[in-house]
Structure formats: C-alpha cells, structure tokens
Amino acid sequence: DIQLTQSPSFLSASVGDRVTITCRASQGISSYLAWYQQKPGKAPKLLIYAASTLQSGVPSRFSGSGSGTEFTLTISSLQPEDFATYYCQQLNSYPRTFGGGTKVEIK
C-alpha cells in the first residue's frame, strides 16, 4: 500500500500568513493526488485535484503543486474560514490512502 506522510501534523498561524503543507508518498504517484479540507463536525471538501487543479468554487488563495512523491498545498493568505484540518489522498493505486492530516489553528 502507498503511505502518505503529511507534515506538519499541526501548525499554528495568523490571519494573513502564507501556509504550506507537505504530503510525501512512499512511492511515485504521478499527479494522482487530491487535497481536502475538513472543518469540525463537517464532511470533507475537495479543494485541489490532480495535484494542482483547483476545484470549482474554491478560492484562488489555495494552490497545489508537486508530482511523483512530494506535494504541497499552499494557502497564500490565511483567512479565518481556513482554520481546519487538511488531508491529502492518493489515487494512483488501491487502497486509496489518505495522509494523516494537518490541523491548522489560530495563533
């Protein structure tokens, strides 16, 4: 199975900060990676797919990059509504594993 390791697992940031989350795959997955945002008590929401394509309706401050084994999710200017947990997921092979998550909290 492909393992996805997210770092950091927790980060504290202020409104307006630039935030970067990393997702590393245990083997190459081309660009078959998605990023999801989950707020407490809510279902996950698709933010980025195919590593760098913004899902419709998602603000442009979110961006994704990478291919192979290393990927990043960047929030260019953190907004109050962005405080949440973020997960990466690979679609290269089954099982479709998720990373462990990165919780973004208010500093």
Place this chain on the structure above:
Amino acid sequence: EVQLVESGGVVVQPGGSLRLSCAASGFTFDDYTMHWVRQAPGKGLEWVSLISWDGGSTYYADSVKGRFTISRDNSKNSLYLQMNSLRTEDTALYYCAKEKVGGYMDVWGKGTTVTVSS
C-alpha cells in the same frame, strides 16, 4: 441540488452485522463511481471501499476486506455497505461520496455513525 444522505448507523455488538445506505439525488447516479470513507472518533479519514457505476468493479481497504461488501441499486439511486463481523475498531462516522471524472470525491454526505460496543 446534488445531495447524499447516509443512514443505518446504530450501536451494534462486536461480531454483529449492519447495512448502511446512502440515498443520492440531484445527479445521474448511475453515471458515477461511489465510495465509502470512514472517520474514527478524533482520527483522520480512512478510505473504505469503491464501486463502479455499474457495480462491476469493487475495491476495499485491507482492514475491511472479506467483512464488508459494497453494492448499489441504480434503480433506487442508492449505495449500500453491508458490514459483517464488526469489530470495535470499525466504530466511526461513515461517509458516502461521489467520484467526479478523474477519481476525486467531489460530493460527500454528512455521514452516519456506527458504534461497535458490547
């Protein structure tokens, strides 16, 4: 409005069985692959299973293989997860999700809670 509504979550004893349902509306259900994803209390997301648009292909996480069965009834716009030989570690919020072209889950339900406890 595109919507997924899960149901069937209850408290069940270890070793017991349960069937979850997911009712879909607002889109052409039989055009899309569907998934189940779960989240244990305070934990991260775990992909559980997938079924192709016609039910012809199914895949499972190793943790549920041989115990869970995914199915669908396109005439009823419904997705199911039959869960047998339940274990305490199956306790979780179970989400159904629709897959968009490319394999990514773009619509999620609110989830249904399964608790396995004696």
